[in-house]
Amino acid sequence: MDLTPLVEAAQNSALSEWMRMSLKAVAIINALHIMSIVTVFGTILIVDLRLLGYPNVKRSYLRMHHELLRWTWGAFGIAAVTGVLLFMVNAVTYHRNTAFWLKMATMVLAGINMMVFELMTAKTAPSWDKGVPPPNAARVAGALSIVLWIAVIVFGRWIGFTKGYDFAIPEDVQFDFSLPQ
């Protein structure tokens, strides 16, 4: 499937144009993106560690899941919206960026891991909710989730350092990324 027309339309949209011309929009949206993604990561990490039985299994898994994941999803919503906006600013180059696609693929894997866990392992949660070591399937899901979300952050940061260009810039070439005045 060729996404190029869609990507070009996103980049040429009035909203995208406004964000590029505004001095502060990209900076503020970027900061909101970081604020929300670290909240996603931190809250998921607590639940994942609980799935690994760490630091202990004294507290109810289901209660922890219920209390924390609403913050995770709230933050994820903000991260998704700000992420789409940041993509639109420079859609054509991000669309060709390897780190961007690795980040998207890693998020899909994290989503699959979550769905497998929620649809299968989590059904048995009442039997290991508290005081007993979680089953191996829960441990695997927790460990995978930690690794995948760290990878999402790694690839996310990587995007910023590749600037959307997937080739080595020759040493004597100056690349000017600033906007035409």
Next chain:
Amino acid sequence: MFEFAEWLGSTPLSVAIQSRLWLTPLLQTIHITMIGIVFVSMLNVALRVLGKVRADEPLAEVWHRFAPWFWCALGVMAGTGLILSIGEPVRQATALSFWIKMSLIAIGVASALYFGRTVSAAATAADASYSGRARVVAVATIILWLAIIFFGRSIAYDVEIWESWHLA
């Protein structure tokens, strides 16, 4: 200050950091994962005061659950932040956001130290529900750490955010 930053940027250590192109993204990634741990640790303690999480657990216990994570992650942040700053001292020193961030961190660390010292005595007295004042402090703490993240990201956009207030 700027002369010091310029001198620091020319030292062999700074040049060594600058010349390893993989180092900055690696350190920034560690720095970002650590702020996730720092912020969410504080968030949990604040949400406990607001009665949103772990309402069955005494506040002092919630603090002791998260304090080691908070302090360890903060230590790693200080280390990675220091190396990043040595690698780009002029950019840091001329960024108003950097100085605001450092000031807010000083407030955040001082209040965390004070809270850690007083939580055991204060918490048992009023564990069931907290006063309006404690709730205001909890919300202010969440906002403070969010602001630290905001200004941390803004260092890279200092001219855009502050325009003529930028320090260069």
